[in-house]
Amino acid sequence: MYKADLIERAARFRSAEDDPDRQLASCPALVLNADYTPLSYYPLSLWPWQTAIKAIFLERVDVVATYEREVHSPSLDMKIPSVIALRQYVKPSEFPAFTRFNVFLRDRFICQYCGSPEQLTFDHVVPRRLGGKTTWENILTACAPCNMKKGGRTPAQAHMQPLIEPIRPTSWQLIQHGKRFPPNYLHETWRDWLYWDIELEA
Numbered sequence: 001m002y003k004a005d006l007i008e009r010a011a012r013f014r015s016a017e018d019d020p021d022r023q024l025a026s027c028p029a030l031v032l033n034a035d036y037t038p039l040s041y042y043p044l045s046l047w048p049w050q051t052a053i054k055a056i057f058l059e060r061v062d063v064v065a066t067y068e069r070e071v072h073s074p075s076l077d078m079k080i081p082s083v084i085a086l087r088q089y090v091k092p093s094e095f096p097a098f099t100r101f102n103v104f105l106r107d108r109f110i111c112q113y114c115g116s117p118e119q120l121t122f123d124h125v126v127p128r129r130l131g132g133k134t135t136w137e138n139i140l141t142a143c144a145p146c147n148m149k150k151g152g153r154t155p156a157q158a159h160m161q162p163l164i165e166p167i168r169p170t171s172w173q174l175i176q177h178g179k180r181f182p183p184n185y186l187h188e189t190w191r192d193w194l195y196w197d198i199e200l201e202a
């Protein structure tokens with residue numbers, strides 16, 4: 001990865017400067033496993049602030065970092081947690097969820113027939129009318145024109161060979177792809193727990 005990409009990616013981390021006035025709805029906590037790696041990447045493990053605070057009181061999590069934003073109640077003032085870690089280790093699932101976003105991510109957000117990043121949709125490799133299922137192994141990212149062109153045919157019938165064989169990716173594989181497509185909202189206190197390789201590569 002190029003340095004410019006890394007800088008641009010790092011710039012997407014929201015600064016803590018705006019924290020004191022931050023809306024509570026914009027204060028999710030990044031949830032780490034007991035080994036301090038994110039509980040999940042896709043989707044990123046985030047809890048709403050109320051859930052995070054409840055878990056703190058139930059002593060299920062430790063606070064790793066906080067927003068500057070505070071909540072006040074008659075009995076307590078506390079900063080909203082921005083990073084929390086589970087006390088009990090949860091075995092991460094080896095395979096990611098079958099979601100639209102994760103299919104796009106597996107296919108790197110490009111049409112698997114022509115390579116275009118525009119007008120993306122999904123193609124049943126074996127069409128539904130021929131018994132094709134909606135599964136990791138039969139769904140590919142395709143642009144609308146390719147999808148239209150292929151119609152209800154198999155790749156062989158349409159003479160359209162896909163760039164990749166659709167497979168069910170492992171969580172590790174998606175994480176590798178995901179480094180190129182970071183989520184839109186990242187708080188600066190999350191930086192140490194995500195993309196740990198930024199500093200090493202820069």
Ligand SMILES: [Zn+2]
Nearest residue numbers: 111114143146
């Ligand atoms: Zn295409």
